Amino acid sequence: MDGALHIVSDVMAQRVVAVGREATFKEIVRLMQEWKVSALPVLEGEGRVVGVVSEADLLPKEEFRDSDPDRSTQLRRLSDLAKAGSVTAGELMTSPALTVRANETLAQAARTMAHAKVKRLPVVDELGVLQGIVSRADLLKVFLRDDEDIAEQIRREVVSYLFPSPASAVRVGVRDGIVTLTGRIRDTSLVPVAARLVRAVEGVVDVTFDLSGPDPSVAPSIDASAPSPGREESTSPA
Template identity: 35%
Template sequence: MTSKDQCGIFGASSVEMSDEDILAAMKSISGYIDITPSDFQEIYGIAYRHAIERLSHLVKAEDIMTRKVVSVGPDTPLSEAARRMDEMNVSGVPVVDETQTVVGVISERDFLLKMGAEKNGSFMAVIAECLSNRGCVAMPIKGKTAKDIMTSPAITAQKGNTISELSKMLAEHRINRVPVVDDKGRLAGIVSRGDIVESYCAKVF
């Protein structure tokens, strides 16, 4: 069971609802309210959804982002970038210039695409290519640097973006993490899907 599933199971009974949430729920139900168990359940469900919506707009990127970010420079050799990602157990890193401005992002998918995974970025496609060619599929990118395979321009978020906005951003661009930048485009942190799920558990539930 994932942490997201656990939030769905345990969070529903422990979310804190305000008077505003209850009133909003009651106002949304037309006609006379005779409080029965089913009526209460309906009010609770609406109030619960209202609470989730309200709180998801209160938590910002700066509240949940990881501030100590693993990053690489445009001229970082891919061998070093891959080693750093492995050591830190991350699947993607921002690429920053000398002023810490985000100029791109490197992910496992970028490596896979350059190693024969084609459009879907599948690890199994790389395995298939390796087995059919009887050789190392990493050879085409040996000696290359971060700027040769990075996705650029990078999708970035602002410190003030809400959880709701961050979730939409990740879904629309089909990415697993987004660098957070300041008003000058300099790296300030990073938010992953895991950070968003954890924030719902810790802050919303």
């Protein structure tokens, strides 16, 4: 993967198995086993996503198959008990479906997955029509990026911007996605800024710094054309 910011459409699977509202319980289980997926989009009309049925939606049927829950459990798990008695995708699905757009960034999709604690998300267009599906594994593809590609992007977009002169003062090394910046910089207060920018580069696993301030043994350069401190520049009388 190159240095451009990647979006969901770059990594999503376009071949998606889905079901309609009338799909039966056993059909759903069979498709999940056959395709080795943990959830299926539920479609209606011209392919609009109206829900998602997942393994979590199916498990209550087995959990409550031979049990008689007490009153407290019934009140606390009313939704699960309803799903235990459901037989079609329309009854079992979680709706409305949590989805993403194809032009969202991978970071946005990852945050949506993390907050909702789901393993995959249907990708839809502006009308809610299914375009593909993106999984956790798809989002992790950015970490397959070549180390030298990462290093070159950091040199170009971070080092040259924050530490522009001299260009060789800060060196960038990347190994297994872990970035190391070494050298001397004029302003050490920029290190936290550099950390945020480097971590935002796709494929970066972590970043470490071995940066120090200006060498105290090197005197700052003085502009020879400027007047000496404490002395006014003399002028000749006309």
